[in-house]
Amino acid sequence: MALALVDCESFYASCERIFRPDLKNIPIVVLSNNDGCVIARSTEAKKMGIGMGVPWFKVKKDFLAMGGQVFSSNFTFYGDMSARVMNILEGFVPEIEIYSIDEAFLGLDSLEEHYNLYDFGCHMRGLVRQWTGVPVRIGIAPTKTLTKIALNEIKRLNIPTKVHQISTRQEIREALINTPVHEVWGVGRRLTEHLNKAKITNALQLAEVDPQHIKRKFNIVLERTVRELRGQRCLNIEDNISAKKQIVVSRSFGARVTDLKTLRPIVSNFAVRATEKLRHEKQKCSQVSVFVRTSPFSDQKPQHRGYKTIELFTPTNDTRDILIAAKKALFPIFRSGYDYAKAGILLSRFTNETTKQYSLFKDPNEPKENSKFMEYIDQLNTHETQIYFASQNTKSWSPMKQNMTSPKYTTSWYELPIANQTQ
DNA sequence: TCTGGGGTCCTAGGACCC
DNA sequence: TCTGGGGTCCTAGGACCC
Numbered sequence: 001m002a003l004a005l006v007d008c009e010s011f012y013a014s015c016e017r018i019f020r021p022d023l024k025n026i027p028i029v030v031l032s033n034n035d036g037c038v039i040a041r042s043t044e045a046k047k048m049g050i051g052m053g054v055p056w057f058k059v060k061k062d063f064l065a066m067g068g069q070v071f072s073s074n075f076t077f078y079g080d081m082s083a084r085v086m087n088i089l090e091g092f093v094p095e096i097e098i099y100s101i102d103e104a105f106l107g108l109d110s111l112e113e114h115y116n117l118y119d120f121g122c123h124m125r126g127l128v129r130q131w132t133g134v135p136v137r138i139g140i141a142p143t144k145t146l147t148k149i150a151l152n153e154i155k156r157l158n159i160p161t162k163v164h165q166i167s168t169r170q171e172i173r174e175a176l177i178n179t180p181v182h183e184v185w186g187v188g189r190r191l192t193e194h195l196n197k198a199k200i201t202n203a204l205q206l207a208e209v210d211p212q213h214i215k216r217k218f219n220i221v222l223e224r225t226v227r228e229l230r231g232q233r234c235l236n237i238e239d240n241i242s243a244k245k246q247i248v249v250s251r252s253f254g255a256r257v258t259d260l261k262t263l264r265p266i267v268s269n270f271a272v273r274a275t276e277k278l279r280h281e282k283q284k285c286s287q288v289s290v291f292v293r294t295s296p297f298s299d300q301k302p303q304h305r306g307y308k309t310i311e312l313f314t315p316t317n318d319t320r321d322i323l324i325a326a327k328k329a330l331f332p333i334f335r336s337g338y339d340y341a342k343a344g345i346l347l348s349r350f351t352n353e354t355t356k357q358y359s360l361f362k363d364p365n366e367p368k369e370n371s372k373f374m375e376y377i378d379q380l381n382t383h384e385t386q387i388y389f390a391s392q393n394t395k396s397w398s399p400m401k402q403n404m405t406s407p408k409y410t411t412s413w414y415e416l417p418i419a420n421q422t423q
Numbered sequence: 424t425c426t427g428g429g430g431t432c433c434t435a436g437g438a439c440c441c
Numbered sequence: 442t443c444t445g446g447g448g449t450c451c452t453a454g455g456a457c458c459c
Contacts, residue, residue: 032428034425036426036427056426057424057425190454220433245429245430246428252428
């Protein structure tokens with residue numbers, strides 16, 4: 001029984017380094033949209049004490065003064081590098097679950113009898129590194145929750161190969177003792193508080209509680225975690241990819257928005273993007289929600305959060321329908337006199353694109369279904385937007401600040417890295 | 424001055440049924 | 442004045458993840 005968890009080391013920061021060898025050993029941070037928070041740090045930046053998720057403005061001065069290098073996020077590039085890494089992993093194993101942009105679980109049960117899994121891991125790591133430049137770490141263990149712990153052990157034990165397997169009772173026990181309970185996968189801030197009160201501070205203590213008891217005192221999710229820590233597999237490799245249940249497009253604004261005239265076109269842009277994603281998933285939705293909110297951090301200013309859901313009688317993935325619904329949802333929740341900092345749209349209640357369930361009460365005046373129309377627009381907009389809807393803001397997709405983005409090295413002909421340039 | 428975005432799962436409680 | 446028992450479905454909100 002063995003699974004592996006492969007995770008890319010400081011993924012975004014590592015990506016920025018791939019075509020910039022001059023950044024080797026230089027501290028790097030990557031920022032969220034609007035250059036708001038730090039969302040990735042290279043090892044050197046972590047050593048400097050830059051925390052995950054800290055507001056950039058709080059650490060900017062010190063970080064730059066110490067010679068750090070900063071990047072705005074370049075998700076087009078990271079997404080492409082991620083796909084390359086996953087593609088390689090897929091070639092090695094029969095079962096893979098792409099868990100996030102920088103992590104994948106691998107099912108190794110059928111390989112166990114043919115290979116030494118540790119050597120297998122080292123081999124994979126080497127090839128991923130050689131073919132993409134991305135450094136990965138690999139944790140091997142009987143359950144998903146334990147693979148996470150195996151990964152953490154790489155750091156604690158300072159394992160140079162960055163591959164670690166825990167499989168014997170003794171190895172697992174040793175790892176659990178050294179894992180603080182808040183580092184266990186599935187144990188967040190709230191649960192840590194409760195567990196600490198019950199004198200449970202490390203993973204071994206958690207593993208030794210009766211799972212039934214945990215279920216009664218907490219919930220079934222934590223019960224599964226306990227069983228997984230004991231080596232009982234509760235979570236399997238889910239290779240049944242995607243089938244999303246909701247799609248969200250939301251952004252914080254670079255500058256506060258106070259009037260509907262500015263806000264409406266922004267929300268329309270979100271709606272257009274969300275519906276593109278929906279068509280890409282080959283789904284239709286029958287719920288459209290819009291939210292707006294002020295900044296929770298400007299606590300002297302009046303606060304407002306608005307949220308409204310519109311039901312559609314007939315499931316759709318036609319941008320025109322979604323735009324109408326978005327407008328219907330936005331108008332009643334918007335209030336003048338507030339400085340809005342963020343807005344977003346959420347599509348939900350999906351049905352498969354091919355099934356047609358018409359409402360008994362379908363409005364006969366609703367536009368006729370014409371999927372070809374959206375298909376043509378998608379084709380025209382594949383690489384850059386050429387066709388806009390009238391209610392969109394065509395000048396800026398969302399009013400964002402973002403000044404330090406690296407080139408789209410691998411996805412744009414105009415931004416390819418140049419080799420052999422004189423230094 | 425400046426604080427991300429996109430997801431999942433579970434549960435309690437309300438609405439409704441007979 | 443007195444007002445059952447058992448069930449399903451849905452949703453908002455909480456907690457967690459990266």
